[in-house]
Amino acid sequence: EIVLTQSPATLSLSPGERATLSCRASQSVSSYLAWYQQKPGQAPRILIYDTSNRATGIPARFSGSGSGTDFTLTISSLEPEDFAVYYCQQRAAWPLTFGPGTKVDIK
């Protein structure tokens, strides 16, 4: 199966700052990489699918880039509601797999 790693494990930032999260795949996933946000006690919420496509209702401050094995989620200016855990997920091959997550917390 395709293994995803994420860095950093924790990102401590202040509201208004820029967040840059990374995801690396053990083999190419082409552009089939998604990003999710998860808050405690809630289901994951899809932010970005297929590398750079924002899901319905997702603010423009969220953007995704990359290809092959290296991907980035950027939050241009953190809002208070953005402090959460972010997971990447690939759908290039079964089984779908997820990264271990990056926690974005308040500095």
Add this chain to the structure above:
Amino acid sequence: QVQLQESGPGLVKPSETLSLTCTVSGGSVSSGSYYWSWFRQPPGKRLEYIGYIYNSGTMYCNPPLKSRVTISVDTSKNQFSLKLSSVTAADTAVYYCARDYGGVTTWGQGTLVTVSS
């Protein structure tokens, strides 16, 4: 707007079978375009894919779970179900049902299942 809701026992004894149902509203499980999926998340761990049912019959399961998992659909009730046999404490997790289409996954709210005697 499709909505999904998991239901089933919150406590299952070791060696027994975990059974969960996902009720779909705002969409049809009979639609051939969607993958109706199950995921789980053990406490403090990453999400894990369990499997899907597609086109009311084609099923895929994550290989480590394949011998213990059955996913089925009941079109008359607009539901799909998960059965996981011979459970152990390692199967304790929040279980999510979801609909996948074109890379976009819509999730249920999740239900915690604890395996304990």
